Each structure stands twice: as C-alpha cells, then as structure tokens.
Amino acid sequence: MEVETNRFGYDLIRNDVxxxxxGKDHDTILYWIGKSLARKYPVPTxxxxITFFEEANWGTLARIKEKKQEQLFELTGEWMNKSDQRCYQLEAGFLAQQVETWNNCxxxxxxxxxxxxxxxxxxxxxKDTIK
Structure with missing residues (x-):
C-alpha cells in the first residue's frame, strides 16, 4: 500500500499542483526543468x-532506435492509459539534455x-556543436 500512497502524492503534485x-506555460516550463535536472544529475550511459528513470518513478525507459542524428526512446508505466493526464515534457527535456551532453551538440x-x-x-x- 505504501507504493500506491507515494504514487498518489506524486501524481497530485505532478498532475494537479x-x-x-x-498555468498555460506548464508544458514549456517542465521541458526546461527536465533539461536543468539533467545538468544536475548527469548520467554517462x-x-x-534507464536506472535513473526507474528510481525517479518516471517509468520504464528503453531506447528502441538509434541513428546518426536521432534516437527514439519508449517510456511505459503502470499509470499510463488510465485517468492520468500528465504531459511528458519533463522526461523529454531530461533525455534531450543527456543526449546533448553525450554528443556535445x-x-x-x-x-x-x-x-x-x-x-x-x-x-x-x-553541425551545431556546443562551445
């Protein structure tokens, strides 16, 4: 029951608070917060x-495609496809920043x-490297 209680509290903050x-800037701000978190918690691989996502209770992450300039990740979680209405800009920003750091682009x-x-x-x- 403790896991459900923790998830409920997390969902309240994430989805409602x-x-x-x-307000209207919710999605954009979450994206940039995700990038900021990635700079504070860099992961080298x-x-x-994947472990970070599990420990943060963001879901189960898998890289399903990797090309020269594109990577595709799949994120799953037990709450998906139910009444949960969250956006995933936080996770997207976090991933973007990690990949940016790895590639220096x-x-x-x-x-x-x-x-x-x-x-x-x-x-x-x-072509757009970070200086």
Whole structure:
C-alpha cells in the first residue's frame, strides 16, 4: 500500500499542483526543468539513464532506435492509459539534455502517445556543436 500512497502524492503534485501553478506555460516550463535536472544529475550511459528513470518513478525507459542524428526512446508505466493526464515534457527535456551532453551538440525532444506508451524522439544537430 505504501507504493500506491507515494504514487498518489506524486501524481497530485505532478498532475494537479504543477498544472495549476504553472498555468498555460506548464508544458514549456517542465521541458526546461527536465533539461536543468539533467545538468544536475548527469548520467554517462543509456543504461544508467534507464536506472535513473526507474528510481525517479518516471517509468520504464528503453531506447528502441538509434541513428546518426536521432534516437527514439519508449517510456511505459503502470499509470499510463488510465485517468492520468500528465504531459511528458519533463522526461523529454531530461533525455534531450543527456543526449546533448553525450554528443556535445544541440539536441531537442518531442514525444507522442501511442498504444498506452510514450515515444520520445531526440534529434541532434551534429553541425551545431556546443562551445
């Protein structure tokens, strides 16, 4: 029961409090908070990022495609496809910043919901290096 209680509290803050507090800028701010968190909690490998997501209760992460300038991640969680209405900009921003740090090139992320899971696409501009 403790896990459910913790999830309930987390969901209240994530889905209700933050949305009310941030208003129309909610999604954009969460994306940039995700990037900021990635700078505070850098992870050097995909495997460690997967572990970070599990420990943060953000869900189960898997990289399902990797190309030269694009990576596709799949995020699943037991709460998905139910009454949960969260956006996943926090996770998208976090992933974008980690990939940006790994490649030393500007990276951005977008996500889509499909069949009860979240697909997060990270695009990296290899010509736009970080100085």
């Amino acid at each position: 933050l949305r009310d507090l941030l 995909v495997e460690e990022m 500007i990276s951005g992320a977008t996500y889509t919901e499909k069949n009860g899971l979240i697909l997060i696409k990270i695009e990296t501009d290899k």
